[in-house]
Amino acid sequence: MKVILLDNIKGVGKKDEIINASDGYARNYLLPKKLAVEANAENMAKLNNKKEAANYRKDVEKQNAEELAKKLKGIMLKIKVKAGENGKIFGGVTSKEISDNLKSQYNFDIDKKKIELKETIKTLGEFNVSIKLFEGVIANLKVEVISQ
16 A cells, blocks of 8 residues: 655655555554555645645745855955964854854854854964855855954
């Protein structure tokens, strides 16, 4: 019997997957516990609509991320920090500080987890920072660390 899974079931399949289950397993376990529904025309149409809506949302999010990447490309983010005479910073510039400065200076709300820093910035100067906005959409941001 073909059924559409409504939840992830270990060893059987993942949510929204169509599987062939034995009649007894489907009728006595999956259907009564609301873990699956029969794969009839109505339920298949609902599943297809759900997948189309998810794909549309994903496309819209990707377009928004690409637009944001274009905006970030032309920005030079300036971060003021306390530094010693030889150009060493007291502490360091982290992805959280970059995220906070983007929010305060340019009103871009970017999660600190999306900002990829190999290590914290500990010297004055210009740095290129990559920001992973979406699957396959990476923005490059120029950050200038200057002394107060």
